[in-house]
Amino acid sequence: MSKKNDKKFSLNLGQLTIPIIAILLLVLFNLFRDPSFFYIGIAHNNDGNIVLSGNLVSIINGASELAVLAIGMTLVTAACGGQDISVGAAAAIAGSVFVKILKSVPSINGFTVLVAFVSACIVAMIFGSFNGTLVAVFKIQPMIATLILYTCGRSIAYWINGGATPTVDSPIITAIGSFIPGIPIPTPVLIVVAVAIAFKLLFHFTSLELFTQSVGINGSAARLNGINATFMKLLSFILLGVCVAVAGSIGVSRLGLINHETLLLDVEMDTILAVAIGGNNLGGGKFKISGSIIGAYVIQMLTITLYAMKVSSTDVKAYKAIVIILLVVIGSPVIKAKFAKLTAKSKFGQPKQPAKGAD
Amino acid sequence: MDEKMIEKLKSQKTYRREPLTDTQLLMTITICIFMAMYVLAMVFLKGGFLHPQQVFDMLNDNASLIIVSCGLTIVMIGGGIDISVGAVTSLVVMSCVMYLNNGGNIFVSILLALGIGLAFGLVQGFLISYLEIQPFIVTLAGMFFARGMTTILSVNPQKAAHEGFAKLREVKIEIPWLGYYAKNGNLVPARMELGVVVAFACLIVIFILLGFIRLGRNFYAMGGNQQSALMLGINVKKTRFLSYVISGVLSGISGYVFMMHTGAGNATNAAGMEMNAIASSIIGGTLLTGGVGNVAGTFFGTLTLTTIKKIVVSSGLREPWWQSITTGGMLCFFILLQSVVLGYRAKKKKA
Numbered sequence: 001m002s003k004k005n006d007k008k009f010s011l012n013l014g015q016l017t018i019p020i021i022a023i024l025l026l027v028l029f030n031l032f033r034d035p036s037f038f039y040i041g042i043a044h045n046n047d048g049n050i051v052l053s054g055n056l057v058s059i060i061n062g063a064s065e066l067a068v069l070a071i072g073m074t075l076v077t078a079a080c081g082g083q084d085i086s087v088g089a090a091a092a093i094a095g096s097v098f099v100k101i102l103k104s105v106p107s108i109n110g111f112t113v114l115v116a117f118v119s120a121c122i123v124a125m126i127f128g129s130f131n132g133t134l135v136a137v138f139k140i141q142p143m144i145a146t147l148i149l150y151t152c153g154r155s156i157a158y159w160i161n162g163g164a165t166p167t168v169d170s171p172i173i174t175a176i177g178s179f180i181p182g183i184p185i186p187t188p189v190l191i192v193v194a195v196a197i198a199f200k201l202l203f204h205f206t207s208l209e210l211f212t213q214s215v216g217i218n219g220s221a222a223r224l225n226g227i228n229a230t231f232m233k234l235l236s237f238i239l240l241g242v243c244v245a246v247a248g249s250i251g252v253s254r255l256g257l258i259n260h261e262t263l264l265l266d267v268e269m270d271t272i273l274a275v276a277i278g279g280n281n282l283g284g285g286k287f288k289i290s291g292s293i294i295g296a297y298v299i300q301m302l303t304i305t306l307y308a309m310k311v312s313s314t315d316v317k318a319y320k321a322i323v324i325i326l327l328v329v330i331g332s333p334v335i336k337a338k339f340a341k342l343t344a345k346s347k348f349g350q351p352k353q354p355a356k357g358a359d
Numbered sequence: 360m361d362e363k364m365i366e367k368l369k370s371q372k373t374y375r376r377e378p379l380t381d382t383q384l385l386m387t388i389t390i391c392i393f394m395a396m397y398v399l400a401m402v403f404l405k406g407g408f409l410h411p412q413q414v415f416d417m418l419n420d421n422a423s424l425i426i427v428s429c430g431l432t433i434v435m436i437g438g439g440i441d442i443s444v445g446a447v448t449s450l451v452v453m454s455c456v457m458y459l460n461n462g463g464n465i466f467v468s469i470l471l472a473l474g475i476g477l478a479f480g481l482v483q484g485f486l487i488s489y490l491e492i493q494p495f496i497v498t499l500a501g502m503f504f505a506r507g508m509t510t511i512l513s514v515n516p517q518k519a520a521h522e523g524f525a526k527l528r529e530v531k532i533e534i535p536w537l538g539y540y541a542k543n544g545n546l547v548p549a550r551m552e553l554g555v556v557v558a559f560a561c562l563i564v565i566f567i568l569l570g571f572i573r574l575g576r577n578f579y580a581m582g583g584n585q586q587s588a589l590m591l592g593i594n595v596k597k598t599r600f601l602s603y604v605i606s607g608v609l610s611g612i613s614g615y616v617f618m619m620h621t622g623a624g625n626a627t628n629a630a631g632m633e634m635n636a637i638a639s640s641i642i643g644g645t646l647l648t649g650g651v652g653n654v655a656g657t658f659f660g661t662l663t664l665t666t667i668k669k670i671v672v673s674s675g676l677r678e679p680w681w682q683s684i685t686t687g688g689m690l691c692f693f694i695l696l697q698s699v700v701l702g703y704r705a706k707k708k709k710a
Contacts, residue, residue, distance in 0.1 A: 152687025155680035318507025
């Protein structure tokens with residue numbers, strides 16, 4: 001039964017097979033374990049607003065930063081065939097700039113928040129173009145190039161903060177980090193939706209998607225066809241910079257303070273994982289942003305499920321690792337080929353090879 | 360025409376006689392820069408840099424990093440990556456300390472360290488080479504697993520209270536003629552920990568493996584061009600598998616050396632070690648793309664990384680952020696230098 005279902009999915013969904021199977025498995029597991037996991041309640045928060053609460057809401061809310069970063073990381077992965085491991089450090093820098101500007105203005109209102117966010121964006125884009133230049137112009141492997149910022153990024157954030165962990169206290173920042181009065185959906189979720197729509201529009205009205213894919217599949221062939229491969233790689237890093245600034249600002253707004261050590265700690269690893277679970281080839285080429293976003297929610301759902309099972313936050317990593325390995329083993333080309341052979345042999349299997357389209 | 364031919368022949372000859380391969384060139388650059396840096400520090404900063412003990416301190420503190428970087432260099436030469444090494448080191452420290460505290464003996468604890476490393480190497484190597492999963496994801500999962508297991512074993516720091524182990528830790532190699540006279544006139548000999556000896560043993564073994572043994576040469580062939588290595592009849596899958604196994608075993612050894620240095624297990628042990636090891640390998644002239652690199656370079660890479668940190672501290676930049684900012688700057692310098700040098704050579708070869 002279940003096998004048949006899986007095959008149907010792989011026929012219809014191609015690249016999205018693994019993330020959707022993963023989500024279904026997690027949902028099934030939670031249904032058997034404790035159906036009240038899916039309960040969505042309505043509660044009043046401290047300010048007296050009516051808000052949604054429950055595990056599902058906290059999954060979708062908690063994965064916001066990860067989802068935004070995964071969008072940018074997918075582009076970088078597709079164009080450059082490598083990953084940026086400095087997103088956490090860059091987000092700390094962007095967050096520091098955000099707080100620094102807010103601290104220096106006399107009063108925090110909508111306009112100053114916008115100015116602070118734009119400045120954070122510009123700084124993150126500058127650091128993004130630094131990484132991008134190393135990768136695109138100097139032809140250095142992305143992981144090595146971004147290792148530089150990974151090493152010193154959090155220290156630069158510490159420097160900007162002047163050796164402290166400054167706080168900002170304002171109703172606007174609280175609204176960005178949690179809820180806007182009158183809207184029961186957490187604001188970070190709305191921001192993710194906005195970013196996703198922005199990228200969808202970008203893909204719809206420009207040739208960014210096609211160009212990025214062709215640069216990733218074969219850079220020199222793309223160049224011969226008149227695509228500026230260097231610029232496309234640089235552009236992917238700059239777009240990731242925007243995502244980093246958004247994620248950093250959300251992270252800062254949640255807590256109302258910037259801590260260079262703990263803001264989005266280890267998020268680079270989770271982001272790369274989200275891209276991989278989304279069925280994207282880490283070696284570049286074809287990509288699907290939706291896969292990466294689902295991948296981000298898979299990771300967060302896994303984490304929240306483990307928390308609900310009373311696993312302590314430090315031990316979660318070990319269980320996460322086991323699930324990751326299981327997922328990638330299911331998705332590995334060798335296992336897929338074997339599976340396809342088995343189904344081809346059996347009576348019920350169709351002679352088509354669905355697994356091939358998925359990678 | 361004739362002149363041109365002669366020129367061409369000449370250039371071919373010089374090409375054939377070319378004394379340095381990419382590996383050797385990058386390694387030489389690193390060694391020269393390290394020497395220059397150290398000599399400048401001796402001249403301008405004086406202080407500790409004038410005592411030989413400074414070098415031994417650097418070795419004592421970084422013995423485990425050197426061992427881990429050796430393993431990583433092999434994996435990187437083969438065109439892969441292993442980011443689980445730091446976490447495995449931490450797991451080995453914690454489990455050996457717990458085992459010793461519960462009344463184990465030293466010999467078995469060494470076997471335990473090697474066993475944990477070997478197990479990680481075998482599983483990761485199998486997944487990467489035989490199931491063809493991306494190395495970054497597999498070793499990332501390995502890293503998560505090892506870090507998680509470390510905290511499952513114990514969240515609180517554990518101090519090793521085993522008598523025999525305490526004695527083993529006390530064993531230090533003293534070199535009197537490199538010592539110095541303290542203020543009260545006593546000779547303080549230079550001290551080197553046992554871990555450094557282990558690190559040097561690993562270095563030599565791997566240097567020989569990479570330079571003179573078929574398996575080691577296969578790593579270069581595989582990293583340089585996997586397709587042609589396959590055509591040459593090299594069992595690429597097995598070679599890749601073995602590179603991860605060696606890296607795993609070396610992380611096990613590194614864990615034991617780390618424990619001999621600190622004497623305690625802590626969940627945050629060896630945090631960020633994998634990135635330090637990658638940085639050491641890169642500074643030492645190993646390319647992540649594979650096929651180029653040497654453990655001797657890696658050794659000097661580690662020392663360069665440590666020296667720059669010491670120089671920053673002793674030159675008066677006491678704010679905590681300067682160390683990593685300068686490390687990042689230096690990394691940037693080396694990466695750019697390599698890119699420019701290799702790019703220039705590739706152009707020259709083409710012409």
